[in-house]
Amino acid sequence: MDGFVAIYIFMLAAFTGYEVISRVPVILHTPLMSGSNFVHGVVLVGGMIALGQAETPLQQAIGFVAVLLGAANAAGGYVVTERMLAMFKSKEKK
C-alpha cells in the first residue's frame, strides 16, 4: 500500500474514532468500551491471513495462536457487549 495513502487512512480513522465517541453519555461508557473491544477483534482477519501464509511449523504454531486469540476477542467481545446492551432494551419496553 502506498505510504501516504496509509497515513491519510490513519489520520481520518483517528478523527472518526474521536468524533464518534465524543458525545457519549456516561452510562454508555462501559458498553462502548466493550463494543470497541469487539471491533478490534477484526484482528482475527489478520491472524487468518498470517496463518494462511505460514509455512514452517513454528509459523503455523504462532499463526494458530493469533487466530485463536483473535477469534476469542471477537466472539467474547460480541457476547459481552450484546448482554450489556440487551438490558437497555428490555427497560424501554416497560
Place this chain on the structure above:
Amino acid sequence: MAIKWLIDASYFVAAILFILGLKGMSSPVSARKGIIWAGVGMVLATVVTFLTPGMGNYLLMIIAIALGGALAWVSGKKVAMTDMPQMVALFNGMGGGSAAAIAAVEFARGEMHGVVVTLLATLGALIGAVSFSGSVVAWAKLQGVMKSAFRLPAQNAVNIVLALATVGLGVAIVIAPQIDPMLVGAFFVLALILGMVITLPIGGADMPVVISLFNAFTGLAVGFEGFVMGIPALIIAGIVVGAAGTLLTQLMAKAMNRPISNILFVPMAAAGGGEAVEGEQKEVGAMDAAALMRYASKVIIVPGYGMAVAGAQHKVWEMTEMLEEAGVEVVFAIHPVAGRMPGHMNVLLAEAGVPYEKIFDLEEINGDFAQADVALVIGANDVVNPSARTDKSSPIFGMPILNADLAQNVIVVKRGKGTGYSGIENALFYKENTRLLYGSAQQAIGEVIQHVKAMSV
C-alpha cells in the same frame, strides 16, 4: 481478479459497518442495533477472508476459530454482570496478543520490506504484547486471583530500564539488515514482562482507566499490523478504536482527577494518607433509617461497588418502589467512576430494572443534595468523601465528588468500621448529620424494607 474485488469490497463494507456500529452504540436508543451491525461486519470480514487466494492451513484455521470462539462465547455468556470489567480486560488482552502473534509470524517469514513496514510491525508487536500481559494481570487482580498491589523496590526505575531495553531491542530489529530470531525472541519476552511490571503496582481503584488504556493500545496494535498485512479494514477498525479508547481513557482519568501518568507511575497507596479525621461514627438502626426515608419528601441514593458486590441492587429497587408508593421522590446519583468502570453502575442498575430517567450524573444532581431530606449511601466511599473538596493533603483532593454531605440527613450503609477499598479515611462518616447503618447491603436494605412495609399498613 473478481475474487480480489469481492474481498476488498467486503472489507470496505465491514469497515463502514464498524464505524456505524460504534456510532449507534453512542446512544441508548440505537445501541443494540449498533452492536448487531458491527457483528454483521465481523462475520462478513471473516467469511470473505477464507476466499483469499494463495492461503493454506485451512484446517488449523477452522479449529482455531471454533476453539477460541466457542470458549470465549461460553465464558462471555456465563460471566456475572459485576465481573464484566475483568472479562472485557481479558478479551481485550487476547486481541493484543493476537496482534503481537501476527507480527511474530511476519518476522518468522522474513518477508517484510522497507523500514516503515518493519517499524510498524515492531511497534504493533510491542504495544500488543504489553496490552496482552498487562490485561491478563488486570484480569487476575480484579478476579481476586492475585493480591491487589504488588510493588517492586524502585518500581519506576525498573519500569524505565525495562521500557528502554525493550525499545532498544525494537530499534535493533528495525535497523538490522536481516531478521535475527534471537533478537526477536528476546524482544517479545521483554515486552511481555514490561506489560506485567507496569500493571502489577496499580491499585484496584485505578484499574478501569488501565483497562481502557490497554483497549486503546490493542486498537493501535491492530491498526499497525493492518498496515503490515496491507488490510485497510484492520487499519481503520484498529485506529478508530485506538482514538476512541484514548478519549475514553482521558474521560475516565479526568473523572477521577488523576492524570494518566500519575496512575501509571504513582500508585495511590504511596501518595500519603491525608489528615486524620476527628469525631465519632454514629450508628443507626434499620427501623430509624426506614422512618427517616419513609417520611422524607426527597431521597437520593448513592450506590457504589459495595452494593453490587452484595448483589443488593434488586433489593434497593424494591425499596425504591415502596418509598415511591408512599409518595417519596427517590432518585439515583451515579459518580462517573462508581463501580469498576464508568457506566458500570448504570448497567448494574439497569439489570435490576431501575429506569433510565431515575439515574442522574454527578453534574445533573449535585445541586439537588441540599434540597434532599436523606442521602442514602450504599457501599460507596471515596466518591462521597468531602475531604476531596477541603483537605489539600488528601490523596483524592480535587476529585469531583457527589455532595451527599449537604443533604439534611446522610445514611451510610457499610459493612464495618474500616476505611474500605482505597484505605482513605472518609470525613463524611464522622459528620454531625451522618448515621451509619452497619451490615451487608443485602441484609441491611432487606431490614429497611420490612420496616417501611410495617409503616405503610
